Amino acid sequence: MRPADLAREHGLSTQAVRNYEESGFLPPADRTDAGYRVYTEVHAAALRAFVALVPAFGHATAGQIMNAVHDDALDDVLRRIDRGHEQLLRDRATLDSVSRAVQDLADFEPVPEPRSIGELARRLGVTPATIRAWEEAGILVPAREATGYRVFRAEDVRDAELAHLLRRGGYPLARIALVVEQIRTAGGTDTLGAALADWRSRLTARGLAMLAASARLHEYLAARAP
Incomplete structure (x- = not known):
């Protein structure tokens, strides 16, 4: 041959x-x-x-x-x-945990306002540099105080929680930004549900x-x- x-x-x-x-x-x-x-x-x-x-x-x-x-x-x-x-x-275990978290989003409890970047990082178990990278990618859009410091309100914490879950699932920042933005503007989780279904399909294909x-x-x- x-x-x-x-x-x-x-x-x-x-x-x-x-x-x-x-x-x-x-x-x-x-x-x-x-x-x-x-x-x-x-x-x-x-x-x-x-x-x-x-x-x-x-x-x-x-x-x-x-x-x-x-x-x-x-x-x-x-x-x-x-x-x-x-x-x-x-990956399957992570997907299952994310799916359960999505079901609980309707019961998301607002956190005390405001939160600093350090407080948010500690809540998620990530570094402040990670939070800044998410902001640069358009995933988070925190307000700024007169001094220039970031202020993360309840909806920002919610978006950060979603970003953290999807990042664990291997989603690139650009894709996460799209999902979070659509959830932010639509006020629902239909887009996230579609993303999780796509993730599950990819895991099945890999298996x-x-x-x-x-x-x-x-x-x-x-x-x-x-």
């Missing part, structure tokens, strides 16, 4: 296949007398495994798993896969990708067995 034969199956370039081999994601290919690479069904199985691992565990971890396979470090392979499943389980990747990796391990 030529590099183009492997590349075509996955919509890759032949250079990408060569790069994967050089990075150790594929086993070394034999060469013809003229120096051309010759791939086999074992290489095809390796590429299928790597391509399946990327959406499941990320490009870096997928590469580390394939490197460990080729180093015959099976325990390391399994350990990295276990960590991915552990992270998915933690299914892990299943598919495990099957492909198992096929490759069987193909390379002596």
